[in-house]
Amino acid sequence: MRYVNGKAEDLKIAYIGGGSRGWAWGLMSDLAAADDMSGSVYLYDIDLEAAKRNEVIGNKVKELKDCKSPWDYKAVETIGEALQGADFVVISIIPGTFDEMESDVHAPEKYGIYQSVGDTTGPGGLIRALRVVPMFEEIAGAIKEYCPEAWVINYTNPMTVCVKTLYRTFPEIKAFGCCHEVFGTQKLLGKALEDILQIKDAQREDIRVNVVGVNHFTWLTSAQYKNIDLFPVYREFALKYKDTGFGEKTDENWMNKFFDSLEMVKLDLFLKYGAIAAAGDRHLAEFCPGSWYLKNPDTAHSWGFKLTPVAWRKEDLKNRLARSERLYKGEEEMVINTTGEEGVQQMRSLLGLRDLVTNVNIPNYGQIPNLPLGAVVETNAHFCADSVRPVFAGALPESIYPLVSRVCGVQELTVEAAVTRNLDLAFQAFCMDPNMEIGLDEAKCLFDTMVDNTKAYLTMYER
Amino acid sequence: MRYVNGKAEDLKIAYIGGGSRGWAWGLMSDLAAADDMSGSVYLYDIDLEAAKRNEVIGNKVKELKDCKSPWDYKAVETIGEALQGADFVVISIIPGTFDEMESDVHAPEKYGIYQSVGDTTGPGGLIRALRVVPMFEEIAGAIKEYCPEAWVINYTNPMTVCVKTLYRTFPEIKAFGCCHEVFGTQKLLGKALEDILQIKDAQREDIRVNVVGVNHFTWLTSAQYKNIDLFPVYREFALKYKDTGFGEKTDENWMNKFFDSLEMVKLDLFLKYGAIAAAGDRHLAEFCPGSWYLKNPDTAHSWGFKLTPVAWRKEDLKNRLARSERLYKGEEEMVINTTGEEGVQQMRSLLGLRDLVTNVNIPNYGQIPNLPLGAVVETNAHFCADSVRPVFAGALPESIYPLVSRVCGVQELTVEAAVTRNLDLAFQAFCMDPNMEIGLDEAKCLFDTMVDNTKAYLTMYER
Amino acid sequence: MRYVNGKAEDLKIAYIGGGSRGWAWGLMSDLAAADDMSGSVYLYDIDLEAAKRNEVIGNKVKELKDCKSPWDYKAVETIGEALQGADFVVISIIPGTFDEMESDVHAPEKYGIYQSVGDTTGPGGLIRALRVVPMFEEIAGAIKEYCPEAWVINYTNPMTVCVKTLYRTFPEIKAFGCCHEVFGTQKLLGKALEDILQIKDAQREDIRVNVVGVNHFTWLTSAQYKNIDLFPVYREFALKYKDTGFGEKTDENWMNKFFDSLEMVKLDLFLKYGAIAAAGDRHLAEFCPGSWYLKNPDTAHSWGFKLTPVAWRKEDLKNRLARSERLYKGEEEMVINTTGEEGVQQMRSLLGLRDLVTNVNIPNYGQIPNLPLGAVVETNAHFCADSVRPVFAGALPESIYPLVSRVCGVQELTVEAAVTRNLDLAFQAFCMDPNMEIGLDEAKCLFDTMVDNTKAYLTMYER
């Protein structure tokens, strides 16, 4: 790496999971728009062909006329080639296939347990964690070996579990987890501002929030736009829309249905607890006791959100594979700079090119005084040259402490179970999940089934 | 108060709830056996007649030939008379009648929620808390006015809520909550010692334990008898009895049935989490998710414990009233020194007559680093002359943190709701209870019903 | 206040100490350059004439052609008029006259105690604190009464003592203390970058530092320019200049002599402790044991700095009064935007117009885990809309903990003594000062003399 005229050149980014049909293209787009950074992206994936395809796709981007920064893409066969000398490591992998996810999400339904996402918490999130932890131990070990000074950005879910595994395996790692869910809530606050006070066009970044919690179960304890405290505004908004929900309901295409919501869970939680729940409703619902919002599909629908079936994800993958084909063959062009993700902004900050304060997932050094030290939590942090430091977020409000401390503890326990390859302990964590309101015998049957369904990825566990 | 020849004389004890037919007599007995302390006990009760009756009963004790220490008993009409100049205050009241408790315990059954005790946690414990908090605010205020330097011993349930209310109302109060549940587990460890290692007659006090948790959901993270680590012993014991339970099963009279258990919940929790759950199974079960041990009465029975019906308590009260009559008329004599409670030992320590380390409920000053500072927790504490200081207990083990932090938080939130007379917030705490695995609408119906059933005691709440 | 087209208009700033001949003009200049903010500045000063003169001077600024933002200035007779409805409060006062400061700085010389500044620590800083604390109690009380929601920026020394007094008097106050000393060290790091690596023109703001300590005794535990770790660079620089000092030594005019230094104290402290001392050498020396750098004037000179005599300050005041006359009469024009102070940037951030991370003095919430909670410390903080939150700075390095914890404690104790009007306790703090290496009897004589010299300002203390 070197700096020339205020620009960082010759950067090396290692992309673990670089065969992705989605995130990878977003990163390509964001990098192409970053006119003060340039270099190479090394794509590593257990599916080498997918990585090679993305190499071709990525290298086409520099020919686009909007491209402000030409990056080289290179697929590599080993993780070591990708990591050696890297300045940044991006991790965005899928632990297993959608077949495993199908078990994660749908096997519990037989026992009346419904999950709207199933990748973070709940029985599905936990079994996914059992698969992902050994992978992240391996990745952390390779980072320690090949590029211990690199900054590591994780996008993989379950976020808390992945980041914790990185730190547990290699405590000196410079890693953080990055998630856009809070941004969505900032945007919703902007809409509330327009709806209630007729103030338009407030930018997301100008809505300043204090973030506290764990990933996908984050809460805002303050929200401010210029001199306007958004809490009374949001209260009025919540009271207005709590029964009907807020959001466009017409002309939806089928794709969006499974990701959109009417924000009713979010509004309900705010009115109850006085803090703003700041993730998508599908995620929030999964962290609450199962009988609240996920008793059955109808309950979910009555709260304005849908359960995302894995069949839909499989179908969607087909579309993404088709798009991959088009991009690969040059039948479709990449559109530059539209993702709204902050990964590239964070890199820019770590390079000393600008400051940034945004929400990330890192271990608790005291930024949330009433959660255990060392547990991975989500709060704001200050990014600057080679530095990420948490901003003091304050204690979890008393009203949400019981909900959040519990799930924080379950995530920590899950990592402990996975790292020690202890399925008995994993089952204990499984039973403590808020969504698991079934008897112990049934829970055991379900756990065994789910482990069995995904056993190809769990060979390292003693049974 | 004065000291004469190593004895403390002229002590004044104020007994709030002094009309009791049970605890009061135990205290009388323990005091009569305390040969280095003497003085007067002032009995205050909203049922003045009951207090007067206990005055008579208490004053008979000094005529018994086993009586080593003659105490005077005096029923008073106002709390001020009782408290004025008191050295100690004992609080042991029942918030409401068994009719209210009948609602607490049995109203939830309509929604499939079963409670084995119903006085500490669960929907019943919470509604009881709503009744008891205003009473404890009043008591704390009176202590502040009449005897701010007195030591205050609380026996009332829900323990955590009561102690928190005392400290919240009068932060300088010298108060602690006292509970015998841990002692039972120490005794069980003694039995395990005999059963597994054939070591007989280990005294409870010689089984040294480290206590961590909240009242009725306490855990031991170490247990030692002389040079024997009791954890491997208890593990062998637990494996031996986990399926059949441990305990006498013959010749039980009907009375005991509702308090005894086969310790199966305790053994199960130990085998799962590696820490020794240290309260009666009936209490432990209520702090776990409802579907585990309390799905229905059969589940409870299969785990070797019974649900205590309030009808039984009402019947038992009749027996106690009859005994009161006999004691009052001199038809029955008090038996001295048999309770095994530590209240009198604690007083002795606070008077500087001996040291004592035992478990109590006080605010968290850091004795449990991963629970919130200020939350009322149960750990060991060192008692000596005019001093109670917590012993450092260490962090909750990771395996039980999700269970315990949650209920700790719910108890704190319940006090907040009650002190601010906020029934909406109380309902939020209600919904977060581990035993409440029902939908939000049903929960609201149940809450409203239970509040309505007990409204005579809830007039200070806005509805 | 209102926002129009992205600008904040109709702001009200209350300036306590608004008759100043120095700081006030700097603020006028900075405000005139702030094109996205406008409003009024209310000048309050115990010297009303001085405030009125600054009203005239300030109102001339808007006529300057460089003036981007016209502000109105208004001298007021009462603090209430200044504070009522204020959005911001700026406090920059001098506690007493230079006659009192003459005693603070020079009286100790009779006992062999030399002070290079004498306004923050040392015997002079402590006696100054005794004068300033009652003033700040009054100011805090008035803020509580007139504008409890205003943001309060303090520039007055002793900084730590002043900020602590504000929070102690009005715990909900939104206040912070602002000091430019760290900036000077950032600039020095820039010079080291040029000297050692020939990298020119690094901007102060681009040299990112982690700040830890108490005001005027702040330390950097990391310093980074883009991808360059500045610690090895600064080490090379320190080794190069430790014996000769670094800095221009020719053509100095007499004014600068007393503020400039050859940075030798700073370099020495870095080489000893491995953390970068980040304040002017004159300040740093006063926080170290007196025999190190301030044994006598020659010792100070040998370390490349001078003791600032109060006679010079008196002379300088004459020059400033003369300049005041010229500005007032229009014989001299204000020059806009040259101060380098961050006050106006901080206001802009608090108004939600931009983010800022910079060093400030606020109570310790855990940003420095090994200093007492609640003690006023200096670290970075994140400024955004209506929010200042500390950035986690980490523990003081073990090597400087003994030096810093001591002075942190002395400052806290000084406030306690002053707030309780307890001169005995003040004397204990006085004796604990690092610069006080004299016997207890001599110390008492000195203390009594200094109190007596300044008694006109200490009438509220019992003696």
Next chain:
Amino acid sequence: MRYVNGKAEDLKIAYIGGGSRGWAWGLMSDLAAADDMSGSVYLYDIDLEAAKRNEVIGNKVKELKDCKSPWDYKAVETIGEALQGADFVVISIIPGTFDEMESDVHAPEKYGIYQSVGDTTGPGGLIRALRVVPMFEEIAGAIKEYCPEAWVINYTNPMTVCVKTLYRTFPEIKAFGCCHEVFGTQKLLGKALEDILQIKDAQREDIRVNVVGVNHFTWLTSAQYKNIDLFPVYREFALKYKDTGFGEKTDENWMNKFFDSLEMVKLDLFLKYGAIAAAGDRHLAEFCPGSWYLKNPDTAHSWGFKLTPVAWRKEDLKNRLARSERLYKGEEEMVINTTGEEGVQQMRSLLGLRDLVTNVNIPNYGQIPNLPLGAVVETNAHFCADSVRPVFAGALPESIYPLVSRVCGVQELTVEAAVTRNLDLAFQAFCMDPNMEIGLDEAKCLFDTMVDNTKAYLTMYER
């Protein structure tokens, strides 16, 4: 080890420094009086002959008619033989000879620095620490190898440094440091009780105190005898004796002169800070700034204490060698049970034979919230079967925080310097000592001289 009829038999105690002419005999005496414990003491010493002599002396004790418990003594040639299978390890060594101590104590006098003891803090304490740390690293390593489960009791000074080194080398060690200085202050409180309130014969153990600080600079924040708060009593006592001192002044023999004091430092510190300094005046004086009580020998005498010359220690050693000869030959008999040390009581508690709460030196887990976690501090702790847990002591009072935090930090820094064999860092710690009020150049000369004087013991340090 085994338990028979409530007694612990076949214990193995390893005594490191077992050739001692003093402590060893005290231990023999205390063990002989302990009728519920018996076993063997393995004596290891670098002076094997001295250990062998003590073997003979120790084995004579069991023939005494007062001997309640016969212990076997055995001198061994290697530390491994002593430690293998030990239940307890006692460490009481002298790091170097009195020649080294002569340099420690008297070399600084040339620079006007006087030390009353010179074994804990001050320049002498620090150089002693440099010698002792490598020895304790070796001992800790051997304990880890031979008896990792043994309880380790340290009596060696500098206490804080020794205990820290044990934990730093072997973090799982079960070690604590034991010191009788607090006992002396308890006794003084008993004398105050008699002097002021005419209450006689209060036992030391019945004067309950809360201890906070670091070894030899410990403070009491409460002291209670039965129902009497001793703070007002001690205040009256302090006011009465502050000018004249308290203590027997006639018929002293020359030996005692160097250990006795008139308690004037202790009374002065109490009147200043409101907390009771609880160590001998000779120790307390050394932890305060040098100019306070140790400016020169006359200052010390005016405060009622003497500086202990090492010449006296050498003379005293001759007497002890002579006594050794008499004991060895049977010309003198040991007197049983008179030491007042608590080591044997602590062993008894750790064996589960009785509870004990007493003051010890262990790492800070939060028992003193405003000192750094992990720093070795002195507070009360609860001893019971195989367990030592700190009692929550509370924060250092604000008035003494500057004094105590500083010396706590210097001790930690000294260990860091010694463990890393870094003499430059050791010199930095040396300069920060409260007693070092000399210029940096002089300090360097002194340090180099002292290191050189003792170089035979400092060969492992790079110079």
